[in-house]
Amino acid sequence: MTHLPPTSRNGMAEATEAVEIRPGLHWIGALDPGLRTFDIILRTANGTTYNAYLVRGSDGVAVIDTVKAEFADDFFARLESVARYDEIKVIVLNHLEPDHTGALPELMRRAPQARLHISVRAPAMLKALLKPSEEHPLEYQTVDTGDEVSLGDRTLRFLHTPFLHWPDTQCTYLVEEATLFSGDIFGCHHCDSRMFNEQCGDFRFSFDYYYAHIMRPFKTHVMDALKLIEPLPLKIIAPTHGPILRDRPRRYLTRYRELSTSTFAERIGNEDPTLVVFYMSSYGNTARMAEAVRTGAEEAGARVSLYDLEGGEIQPFVDLVESADALAFGSPTINGDAVKPIWDLLSSLAVIELKGKLGAAFGSYGWTGEAVRMIEDRMRGLKMRVPVAGLRIKLIPTDEELAECRDFGRALAGAIVSGEKGRVIDFADLG
Numbered sequence: 001m002t003h004l005p006p007t008s009r010n011g012m013a014e015a016t017e018a019v020e021i022r023p024g025l026h027w028i029g030a031l032d033p034g035l036r037t038f039d040i041i042l043r044t045a046n047g048t049t050y051n052a053y054l055v056r057g058s059d060g061v062a063v064i065d066t067v068k069a070e071f072a073d074d075f076f077a078r079l080e081s082v083a084r085y086d087e088i089k090v091i092v093l094n095h096l097e098p099d100h101t102g103a104l105p106e107l108m109r110r111a112p113q114a115r116l117h118i119s120v121r122a123p124a125m126l127k128a129l130l131k132p133s134e135e136h137p138l139e140y141q142t143v144d145t146g147d148e149v150s151l152g153d154r155t156l157r158f159l160h161t162p163f164l165h166w167p168d169t170q171c172t173y174l175v176e177e178a179t180l181f182s183g184d185i186f187g188c189h190h191c192d193s194r195m196f197n198e199q200c201g202d203f204r205f206s207f208d209y210y211y212a213h214i215m216r217p218f219k220t221h222v223m224d225a226l227k228l229i230e231p232l233p234l235k236i237i238a239p240t241h242g243p244i245l246r247d248r249p250r251r252y253l254t255r256y257r258e259l260s261t262s263t264f265a266e267r268i269g270n271e272d273p274t275l276v277v278f279y280m281s282s283y284g285n286t287a288r289m290a291e292a293v294r295t296g297a298e299e300a301g302a303r304v305s306l307y308d309l310e311g312g313e314i315q316p317f318v319d320l321v322e323s324a325d326a327l328a329f330g331s332p333t334i335n336g337d338a339v340k341p342i343w344d345l346l347s348s349l350a351v352i353e354l355k356g357k358l359g360a361a362f363g364s365y366g367w368t369g370e371a372v373r374m375i376e377d378r379m380r381g382l383k384m385r386v387p388v389a390g391l392r393i394k395l396i397p398t399d400e401e402l403a404e405c406r407d408f409g410r411a412l413a414g415a416i417v418s419g420e421k422g423r424v425i426d427f428a429d430l431g
Contacts, residue, residue: 016077019195021236021244022177024056024154028063028078030071033191042213046206047191050075050099051240053181054082055174057151060089063114064172064181065240069102076103076110088114090149092156094183095169096125100240105130116140117149119160122168143170145228161185161225163218171229178235184214185225186252187239198247206242207252211259216351219260226257272303273416275409276320279330280309280339285364285396290330292402293362296409302326302416304409309341314348321349325416326358327384328409331371333363338371346378355383360412362391362405369394387415 018026033047050067052075061083067075088111093101096118108114118126120142132138143149143158150156159171164185172181188210192200215222230253237245237252245252275297281287287308294304305324307317321327329346331338359379361372372390379386388411393401 016074016081018054018078018082021053021238021246022179025174025177025179026054026078026082027195027238027244028052028054028075028082029065030067030074031191031193032068032071035189035191038189042189042210044189046189046203048189048241049191051187051238051242051244052100052103053238054079055151055154055156056083056087057154059150059152061087062090062092062149062151062156063088063107063111064092065094065100065183066103066107068099072103072106076106085111086113090114090151090156091116092149092172092181093118093122093126094172094181095166095240096122096129097166097184098129100183101129117143117158119158119162119168119170120144121160121162122170125166125168148175159225159228161221161228163221164225165214165218171225173232178233180229180232180234180237180249182229182237182239184240185222186237186245186256187241188243190242192243195244196247197243197245200243203243207255208259210241211256213351215256216259217353219353222256222260226253226260229253273301273326273413274324275302275304275326275328275413275416276317276324277304277306277328277330278309278317278342278345279307279363280332280341281330281364282332282334283364285393286330286332286362288397288402289362289364289391289393289405290328292397292405293328293330293409293412296406297413298409299406300410300413302409302413309345314341314344317345318348318352321354322352324357326360326412327379328360328362328412329375329379330361331363331375333365333367333369333371336368336370338363338375342371342375343378346375346382349382357384358412358415359384359386360388360390360408361386362393362408364393364395364397366395388412 018028029051035044035047038044052066053064055062091114145160147158155175157173161171169183188206190203190206194200234249237249277290279286279290294306297304331342361375363371369392372392376386376390391408
């Protein structure tokens, strides 16, 4: 069983030896067991790893990804344990986020003969990251799906997999070893010095949690990447975070496909246009509006779910939202704003794909009624379309105003159906 020596009290890894994955293929990354929050939003109960790899061929060495700047010393020590800098001919960056490029400037200084390879969408990000100048130009080679680099008896083949989870991302496939250096795909924040999936503790929660917060908004791109990866012979998946997947690696492709396709609506075979209405109400006025909106939408053929946010947790609604065709948010205006649970739910939706979904806003107000317009603006910021102008009613709705609410629901249901046939007009487009 492969182990790295224990970490020191400050959480830094004391081991500086590379870990052999296969002959001529080594892990040269870094362990960060003390990390508890990643990129502000992800909890990391087991810390994380910054995985980098070294491939030795008969005609030279390739380094694939680097590490966070604070861990550069560990990276260079592990690299030096298996290779000299003058042997490095190729540097590959699968993803330019700082936790994978922190050691790059120093690596290029130590191995100036090495050629840097990045995806076709990466140059602008690379320049923004490293700030090249006339005195310090930056040379690199862009690669696309199918491009290859030879190391003599070993071949690196590139797969363009954008938006997983940045526009620049790619995977690199070591042909002769059937090894996929996958970047952030199939990774997770789980630090275990045993390194390999069959030796590590149970990291299934970390794997799914990482997908939910990093990859879920890009399900369409995940499916595109799987079309490139699934046909490949595959013995090892080597991601940039978490365990190296060498025991039955195709299980992780299967899990990604499951996570990217499984929704409740698909499992129950619901084909009706679906509208989910969320609301909160101070004195029952917005609640009466929500009920009337539901009635109108149902009369127009939509399947409607109505939820009072005062009585539910926010997170369970995210899956519901993902499978809905349209969303409506009802909020009173309090102190010139929508109520906090509405904002909490809207902020939680950044982890799913909302582009193309329809949205609408309504609410009762006493003085100025800003909440409806603010909710509409937020929905547009989330790439949703707002086909029906928001509805505001001052204080207690009359019978005539409740009829307007039913018309509002009918119009929204109609927009769902018409949206399946063509472009839905956003009232903001009309000025």
